[in-house]
Structure formats: structure tokens, C-alpha cells
Amino acid sequence: MKMLSKIKKIYGAFTRAGIQDAVAYRASFLGFFIGEIFICFVMYFIWRAVYMSKGDSSFMGFTMTDMMVYVFMSNIATFLVGTDATYSIAEEIKDGSIIMRLIKPVKVDLSFLFFELGNKIMIIVCIIGPIIFGLELYRYYAIGHIAFKLSRFILFMISISISYILSFYLNLIFGYLAFFLMNLWGFNILKESIIKFLSGSIIPLAFFPEVISKIFTYLPFASLTYTPVMIYMEKYNGYTLAFNLFLQVFWLVFFVTASRLMWKWAEKRIAVQGG
Amino acid sequence: MIEVKEVKKEFKKTIKDPGLKGSVKSLFHKNTEIVKAVDGLSFHVDEGEILGFIGPNGAGKSTAIKMLTGILTPTSGEIVINGQIPYKNRKRYVKEIGVVFGQRTQLWWDLPLTETYTVLKEIYMIDDKKFKDRMEFLNDVLELEKFIKSPVRTLSLGQRMRADIAASMLHSPKVLFLDEPTIGLDVVVKDNIRKAISQINKNDKTTIILTTHDLSDIETLCERIIMIDKGKMVYDGSLHKMKDTYGKMRELNVVLNDAKDIGNFNIADKFNFTDDDYSMVSQGSELKLKFNSEKVSIASMLDYVLNTVNVNDISVKDADIEEIIRRIYKSEVKLDENA
Numbered sequence: 001m002k003m004l005s006k007i008k009k010i011y012g013a014f015t016r017a018g019i020q021d022a023v024a025y026r027a028s029f030l031g032f033f034i035g036e037i038f039i040c041f042v043m044y045f046i047w048r049a050v051y052m053s054k055g056d057s058s059f060m061g062f063t064m065t066d067m068m069v070y071v072f073m074s075n076i077a078t079f080l081v082g083t084d085a086t087y088s089i090a091e092e093i094k095d096g097s098i099i100m101r102l103i104k105p106v107k108v109d110l111s112f113l114f115f116e117l118g119n120k121i122m123i124i125v126c127i128i129g130p131i132i133f134g135l136e137l138y139r140y141y142a143i144g145h146i147a148f149k150l151s152r153f154i155l156f157m158i159s160i161s162i163s164y165i166l167s168f169y170l171n172l173i174f175g176y177l178a179f180f181l182m183n184l185w186g187f188n189i190l191k192e193s194i195i196k197f198l199s200g201s202i203i204p205l206a207f208f209p210e211v212i213s214k215i216f217t218y219l220p221f222a223s224l225t226y227t228p229v230m231i232y233m234e235k236y237n238g239y240t241l242a243f244n245l246f247l248q249v250f251w252l253v254f255f256v257t258a259s260r261l262m263w264k265w266a267e268k269r270i271a272v273q274g275g
Numbered sequence: 276m277i278e279v280k281e282v283k284k285e286f287k288k289t290i291k292d293p294g295l296k297g298s299v300k301s302l303f304h305k306n307t308e309i310v311k312a313v314d315g316l317s318f319h320v321d322e323g324e325i326l327g328f329i330g331p332n333g334a335g336k337s338t339a340i341k342m343l344t345g346i347l348t349p350t351s352g353e354i355v356i357n358g359q360i361p362y363k364n365r366k367r368y369v370k371e372i373g374v375v376f377g378q379r380t381q382l383w384w385d386l387p388l389t390e391t392y393t394v395l396k397e398i399y400m401i402d403d404k405k406f407k408d409r410m411e412f413l414n415d416v417l418e419l420e421k422f423i424k425s426p427v428r429t430l431s432l433g434q435r436m437r438a439d440i441a442a443s444m445l446h447s448p449k450v451l452f453l454d455e456p457t458i459g460l461d462v463v464v465k466d467n468i469r470k471a472i473s474q475i476n477k478n479d480k481t482t483i484i485l486t487t488h489d490l491s492d493i494e495t496l497c498e499r500i501i502m503i504d505k506g507k508m509v510y511d512g513s514l515h516k517m518k519d520t521y522g523k524m525r526e527l528n529v530v531l532n533d534a535k536d537i538g539n540f541n542i543a544d545k546f547n548f549t550d551d552d553y554s555m556v557s558q559g560s561e562l563k564l565k566f567n568s569e570k571v572s573i574a575s576m577l578d579y580v581l582n583t584v585n586v587n588d589i590s591v592k593d594a595d596i597e598e599i600i601r602r603i604y605k606s607e608v609k610l611d612e613n614a
Contacts, residue, residue, distance in 0.1 A: 020385075021385050021386060099376065103372075103374040105366045106366070
């Protein structure tokens, strides 16, 4: 407990700094928000065309309304778990400013994590309420009754929190590669597309052939956006729900440990750039 | 306080053949070369001492500082500071040191300056009262008052440097490392910063290690200097002693009544000077004469000059530290390890 309150005190300062930092750049947030909504609608119309041409009302257990909820929720989820960890740490390694973190008695990964949390909190609060409200309004008109359940929303928030930290560490490990590669641009694009595809944020994993879809759901990428969205949509229940939450925690522990080990190894071999 | 023994740091450097061909080749096969950035450095610093680290660019000063601050791990050798080994337990060690890298900043770029101090207060777990006292002291010494509410990105370089030094001193560290703290600053600001540094040193008995290219920093702050070149120590001792030992060159500034008189000089033959022993530069009727005062005393040189030409004004300049260092860098001065 004492340890936890110490962490809260020290790194809480980073979170508060992150919040103030985000406020300094609120205009860029607005542009980002409009862009995201725009993409949601593009995805929605693509899937609508798919459903209309098929004539069926349901595909692989997804109705047209489900698909609409999926498109918007997976976009929110992708946004919520999105992290600049790779870019931020790679940039600091590249220009050598990482040393300014090394001379402070803080853990490098936590200082990044808590700052980014602060950076995102405002945006999360602003974005998540209105979008979910709009979505549920649509769902109400489409199916005739209110489908929103508070318990599901809470489970979704728990799951997405795990997803975010998992995503942070996954990206951090990628960022550490900058110690060896010095420029990550190409690799980062490769990583982004792999994650987009395997996390189900473009096409629901349930749409893949059964064997492949099964394999994909066990991979860490599914824990990023697919799991929380399936929880929100009540596609995961009972045992499946518990198992997938467990899987998320498992991958989280795995990647935190891996990143810590990698950092330990890299720390001894740092060659600081410039100056 | 600080004990450094036979410390070495080697880097692997990739060598690329020139041109496009070399770039393609380096994709498949990398040639590496071991660069010795620091090569067997040993010294000892007492508590409260201010030590100046000087040396040309690429001499290994920054690498040495980075090892002392626990950022880099030495390839071999031993460093003990404050009873701790810097690179063993970084988080514990850095609690007791303060670091300023003149070319970088530890301030939060987009936030008002005071927020940086608030974050640091939490990081170092400084209690409210101590924080207040400390801020007052630093405010006094570094005059942060005027810009403490402004976002860091709007500060001038001089203000930023003062703020950075304050940030590194907030937790009253026992050792302060300053890597080029006056780089890029104007003379007045430099002077203020030097005053602040020496005041901090007196007030807290902080041990200070400072690297610089500005020799006035050294002259006003350091009783002791260590000069390194190509990773090796070439001088360790007081500035005063260095001037005595290596400062045998004296400079004579002469203004002649008649510029044509310059032709009368025949110094090389008269005193048997080699090219290393003297240099003469003239501009109009002004003459700058540097000579080796070990070979010829100042008195006899003055005598010679006054007898040879018609002098309007004459002055003798003491050993110029920049000149000494320039000569040491160029290895003109033979360095005696025991000197």
C-alpha cells in the first residue's frame, strides 16, 4: 500500500503535467476528433454496402446494427488504446534527450505512461460520453429498445484499461528497438498495419475462417481492441468473458516483464547520441 | 567524495565506405571499429571542491560526465561517488546528484516554469516547508521571479539556463554536474550564472564538476582543473600551477612612433630563438610580440625593444590561459605527468 501511494504521488505529478500539456494543444484535438468520426462513417457505409448486396440481415452472427456498433466501438477502442509510446521513446533515444529522464530518480517507462495518461484523460472524457450516447440512440431506433447496460459498460472500461497498458508496453518495446536501429519509421508502419489487421479494428476477427479466427483471438493483438468491444457488445459471456479477460492480463504481464528485461539489457548498452 | 579509478569507455563505431556503393555494402556487411572515448581516467575530488573539466571537442569530457552521472556504464574501471556506484543502482544514486546538460533541458517545454518545480518536488519527495525555503533561496540566487509563471518555450536561453540550474538544485544534491552551463550565453548572463554557481557551492558545500569551453568559467570558478585530450588526462592540478608551469610565453604589446621601425627588429638572431620561441604580429604601428620568457627574461626583452625602436606605448601581458591550452591541445607543450 505504501508503495502504491508513493507511485501515485511521484507519477501523479507526471499525469497532472500531462493534462496541462494537452490543454496547451487543444485545437489539434478537435481536428483529430472530426477526422475519427469521419472515418467511422466511411467504414459504416462500406459495411452497409456489403450487407445490402448480400441481402441477409445477419452475417457470422453480426446484424447490420451490430456492425454499426462494432465499427464505432472498435474505433473508440482503437483510439483509447492508441499510444505514442513508440514514437516518444524512439525520438528521445534518437536525439539523446532520454538522458534527461535517466538523471531523475524515476522509472523511465512509468514516467512516459503516466504523462501520456494525463495527456489523454481530458480527451477520453470529452469523447467517450457523446459517442456512446449517439451510438445507443441509433441502436434504440434500430431495434426498438434500449440495449445499453451499465454493467457491460463497466466491464468494457476495465477491459479497455488493461488494453491500454498492454498497448503501451507493446509499443514501448518497439520504441526500445531505436537503441539498435536508430530510425524506426519503416518498422513502425509495418507494426501499425499488423496491429490494425490482427486486432480486429478493420475487420471483426469472427469474419475470418474459423481456425484462423481462433488463432487470432489468442494473440496479444486481439486483447487490444477486439476483446473490449466484444465484451461491450455482449458477444463474450460467462466463461468466454472470464477467459478473455484472463488472457488480457496474461499478455499484459508478459509484455511488462519483457519490456523491463529489454530495458535492463539496453540500459547497460546505451550509446547516447550527440552532445 | 568522488573516486575514479582507471575508467575506460569504448564504443563500437560503424564505418561506412563513402558514397552509394558504401551505403549498399553497409546493408549487408558492417565494418566496426572500437573507439576509446575515455581511456584510463583516474582522479579524486573532495567534498565542496569545484573541479573544471576542460578539453577540445571530442576529448571525452561528456562521456566522462555521463559515466559519473550513471547514464553510461564504463567498459572497465571503477567509480564511487558518495559511497555509491553510479551505474549500479541508478534510481537511488541520482537522488543525491544534480545534473545540468547545457545543450538540453529538463524543463517541461509547454508548461509554466513553476510546474516543472512542482513535478520535481514530487519526484524527489521534498516536503512543503523545505520546498518553500529552497525555492526562496534559488529565487534569490538565480532571480527566477520574473519568468516563473511563463511557459518554458517562451524563455530566453539565459533564463532557461538559470531555470535549469535551479531545477537541478531543488533537492539539495551533494554533487552537481554542469556540462557546459554557459554555452551560448552573453557575457552578462554568464557572469550572473557563475556568481550563482559559486554561491550555491559556498552555501551548500556542494561538490561541483563542470565542463566548459569558456576559460573565464574556469578562471572565476575552479581552483582545480583536469584537462583531457583523446580520452586521456593531460593535466590535473590548480590553474595557478598550470600558468606557472606552462605559461612561460609572455606577450608584449608595443605601439611604435614610426611604423617603419619594425624592420629594425632581428629577434631570432639576437636571442637565438627558434620558431617555437616567439611570434611577431604587426598591424600598422602596433606590434604584438610573444616570446618564451624562460629563454629571455622580460627585462632584457624590454631593454632590447626600447633600445631598438622608438616606443610610444608598451605593455606586458601575463600568461594567457587560452594560449597555454591552445598549445597543450596542439601538443606544443611537452607534458610532464609529474609536473
